[in-house]
Amino acid sequence: MTILVDCAGDDEIASDLTKYVISLGHEAKQDNSYVLINEKDVKNILKLFIKHSGKSDYDVLQADSETVVLAKVLPIREFGLATCEICGYAASDEELFAHRRAHGIQLF
Numbered sequence: 001m002t003i004l005v006d007c008a009g010d011d012e013i014a015s016d017l018t019k020y021v022i023s024l025g026h027e028a029k030q031d032n033s034y035v036l037i038n039e040k041d042v043k044n045i046l047k048l049f050i051k052h053s054g055k056s057d058y059d060v061l062q063a064d065s066e067t068v069v070l071a072k073v074l075p076i077r078e079f080g081l082a083t084c085e086i087c088g089y090a091a092s093d094e095e096l097f098a099h100r101r102a103h104g105i106q107l108f
């Protein structure tokens, strides 16, 4: 089973994640800010990755049965910022417009 990890437009974290998953002996393939992982328990791998890389401000959200989102979770929603419905990323309206488009990239 292949799970798609959506890194919410962050190519760098997608690259780090791909290397980490491969180092654990699993199959992973990066496509821009997306990572395809051929493994059942992807959420657990992502939690290990967050711990391993010290990215404690990131969290894992289940988008649907085949997609999980790895994104920064802001503890306090700042006034004037809107949030992405898909992953909870908070930004100005303009930034969010570009951000939402990143989720719309069709891989398949």
Ligand SMILES: [Zn+2]
Pocket (backbone or CB within 6 Å): 008, 084, 085, 086, 087, 088, 089, 099, 100, 103
């Ligand atoms: Zn998002």
